[in-house]
Amino acid sequence: MNDDGELSPGWYDELESLIGQSAGHIVFADLQGETRLMEAVVDAAEALWQRLRSPWTLVEIWNNGTTVWRSPDGDQTVTVTPGGEMDSSDSSAT
Numbered sequence: 001m002n003d004d005g006e007l008s009p010g011w012y013d014e015l016e017s018l019i020g021q022s023a024g025h026i027v028f029a030d031l032q033g034e035t036r037l038m039e040a041v042v043d044a045a046e047a048l049w050q051r052l053r054s055p056w057t058l059v060e061i062w063n064n065g066t067t068v069w070r071s072p073d074g075d076q077t078v079t080v081t082p083g084g085e086m087d088s089s090d091s092s093a094t
Helices: 012-015 023-028 036-052
Strands: 057-061 067-070 074-080 086-090
Touching: 012 036, 012 074, 023 036, 023 057, 036 057, 036 067, 036 086
Parallel strands: none
Antiparallel strands: 057 067, 067 074, 074 086
16 A cells, blocks of 8 residues: 555556465565455465465455465365465365
């Protein structure tokens, strides 16, 4: 945000540019938590990195701050809520 409390131009593009990035990259990129969604993405990346220590990739950011991540081999997804809860699913089980 700028000094007037307004969002900086391009905040959405910065958030959208995180799609396809690994949790580790997001954690160590020193992103500014300009919006609630950006803070939720960074928090989810930190939680995922702390728990799994592998390059899970961000695939979705929902309006409520929930994020969806894909495993390195692409056969699992994990949904991370803004509260840090993780729910995993195995895509090969469908």
